[in-house]
């Protein structure tokens with residue numbers, strides 16, 4: 001997109017008539033040079049955060065991350081709160097509130113936890129190599145937190161207060177499905193006009209350009225249970241009803257069931273049956289990983305499974321399937337798409353290209369923020385990175401200035417009264 005958004009266009013046309021166009025361009029230049037100046041401090045913040053190991057079950061490490069980020073948000077002028085997560089390891093969320101002089105309600109989200117186990121730094125230390133900085137969680141999602149903290153620093157220095165309320169929420173359990181923070185994020189998001197979520201964008205290579213993201217899979221867990229009848233496996237096997245055999249039959253006949261329901265995916269991934277060798281197993285159970293890009297995908301899948309399992313192999317056995325919803329799918333609205341297009345125009349101001357990614361298989365908290373459809377939600381305002389959930393995770397330092405510029409310019413635009 002090459003347009004300047006309407007409000008700006010209006011102003012610059014007016015400016016042309018009044019001869020103040022240069023003042024507008026200068027304002028952008030000012031923000032750009034502020035972003036350039038903020039690059040080194042952002043890297044320092046990143047280093048500090050990578051040195052704090054904060055795996056999703058590492059309550060002590062997560063407390064240190066919460067202390068660190070809460071302190072920084074307070075220094076920026078926010079009122080902060082530690083909110084207990086409602087399930088899981090029991091770490092706190094950090095919720096910061098800034099009160100401004102405008103009318104719009106804006107929210108930024110990112111997560112403090114990583115997928116890595118304690119002591120990962122011993123084998124994967126923080127290290128700089130050219131324009132790459134390596135470290136566990138550096139892209140996913142400490143880079144996102146760093147963008148939030150330093151864009152807000154730039155805007156504070158610029159005296160920006162054009163919002164009614166600006167909320168920052170950092171959660172400690174995103175990598176385990178936000179089981180104890182998702183509902184809080186959804187509830188907070190509904191009190192806002194706009195939510196910018198700060199997961200990483202893919203670095204080059206393999207990505208050609210930085211991007212913003214408009215969709216992500218939701219998750220769910222499928223649980224299949226078979227009830228059979230126990231019997232002596234040596235003396236009277238025929239008196240038994242083998243739950244393991246029936247489970248195998250059911251898994252085979254349902255393995256492709258999601259293929260007929262576009263927007264859903266199901267893979268059986270766990271199973272257990274029986275307790276001892278010499279008994280026909282009475283119980284068997286399997287678990288499925290389910291991904292959805294449809295809000296009603298769970299209901300459709302449930303109906304299809306319920307129909308299919310009526311076809312039994314072992315008589316007298318009873319099979320049930322239950323789908324437990326996880327993170328909701330993220331499907332951005334048309335307003336979300338417009339916001340992402342505004343991001344492209346902002347990138348164009350600094351001669352960079354921004355891609356819009358329609359969908360990713362990974363789940364994100366944008367799904368919770370977007371669940372009710374009240375707020376406009378867009379994902380991937382974090383730094384460009386690669387190797388997350390793997391080894392040698394890194395961020396590309398060339399993305400720092402564009403991302404700071406994007407976040408700060410976007411907040412300024414979104415703060416304007418609509």
Ligand SMILES: [Zn+2]
Nearest residue numbers: 140141174199
């Ligand atoms: Zn993440």
